[in-house]
Amino acid sequence: MKAKILFLCVFVGALALSTTLHAKEGAKDKDKDGFVPMFNGKDLTGWNTTGNWVVEKDNVIRLIPRPGESGWKRYKDYITTDKQYGNFVLDLEFKFEKRGNSGVFMRVGDLKDHVTSGFEVQILDTHGKKNPGHHDCGGVIRTTGPSKNMVKPAGEWNRYTITMLDDNLKVVLNGEQIIDLEISKSAMKDRPLKGYISFQDEAKPIWYRNVRIKELK
DSSP: OHHHHHHHHHHHHHHHHHHHHHHHHHHHHSOTTSOEESSOSSSOTTEEOSSOEEEETTTEEEEOOOTTOOOSOOGGGSEEEEEEESSEEEEEEEEEOTTOEEEEEEEEOOTTOHHHHSEEEEEEOOTTOSSOOTTSTTOBTTTBOOSSOOOOOTTSOEEEEEEEETTEEEEEETTEEEEEEEGGGSTTTTSOSSEEEEEOOOSSOEEEEEEEEEEOO
16 A cells, blocks of 8 residues: 555656646747747648748748749648637748748638638838838738838848737838738728638748747737
8 A cells, every 4th residue: 555655656746747847848938028939940840831841940941932833822832830829929030032922821710711811911022112002011911001111122031020919910020010900990800810820822932930929818
């Protein structure tokens, strides 16, 4: 009987220690601002795609289009999270080549049709364009253009900080807030409050790096 009690005590202690260690490991994943990296720097764990997205050094995710690929309605080729997100701050960097094109999709409700079931913040080579619209870089597609053109020339890294909180969508590009959208008063008022995050495959080279997220209550 004493042996069984001793074994039970040792087992419970080991379980408690393991739980504590795992909790500490999970806490290490968060940075001082509460953000968690969305890529592990090694592979595409946590994401789904049939496109040719590859992991490169320095936490870079790169799209290398295959010969013959074209167009943008290849939703399975987008790279999409396993998990759905509602309220969050998404922070990332991106760059493109001349005439580059991609997009950050959020709260996607239907993986067979990202465009009509989610929100897209545009990525496009529109540096220097005056009076940018909803389809230019920084715009929310089909909704509103950026308040100013903040995208850098092709080949340079840009940074998005995108906040989705209930009925509000804010976009900061390269340190300047360019979107402050009240969703219920926009063309996106019927979109879901929770969904997948995706990066668009337009069959044009695109790079993302340091992608991290902080979920909000």
